[in-house]
Amino acid sequence: MSGSKLWVWRYRYRFAGKPRNLALGPYPEVSLKEARQRRDEARACLRDGVDPGVERKRAKLIAELSAANTFGTVAEEYIEQSWSRGSKASVTIDKNKFFLRHF
Structure with a gap:
């Protein structure tokens, strides 16, 4: 926990029979419209059979590795x-x- 007292938009879903949560962003920084767009993107990933949480971690790791390749x-x-x-x-x-x- 970071001690933040902000609301965080969350999307609850199930993947492979397990309940999961996906943080869509903190409230003042992420508008409701943007949170809904991110939720819809996560739903599209689920329809394609991809866990959106794992996909986000993979994208973050790729970004870190590409930044480290200087x-x-x-x-x-x-x-x-x-x-x-x-x-x-x-x-x-x-x-x-x-x-x-x-x-």
């Missing part, structure tokens, strides 16, 4: 692999890390 993270991964393989001298690894942080 040049900096790829370069850090390359530097760490070079160090672990022993293909580069430690001075070169330190220099590469310095350039990555400062440029």
Whole structure:
């Protein structure tokens, strides 16, 4: 719990015989019209045989992974692999890390 004292639009549904809840957003930020649209999208997912809660988590994970696939993270991964393989001298690894942080 975050301690928020706001109303949250929720959609209750059943998937694979289990009751589930899907938060559609907090009241002042999400209008009733928008909450109804999100509910209708969740119903469409259920009609297609997809759990909307799992689909939301999958979309969030994909967004996090795509955001983590930047040049900096790829370069850090390359530097760490070079160090672990022993293909580069430690001075070169330190220099590469310095350039990555400062440029």
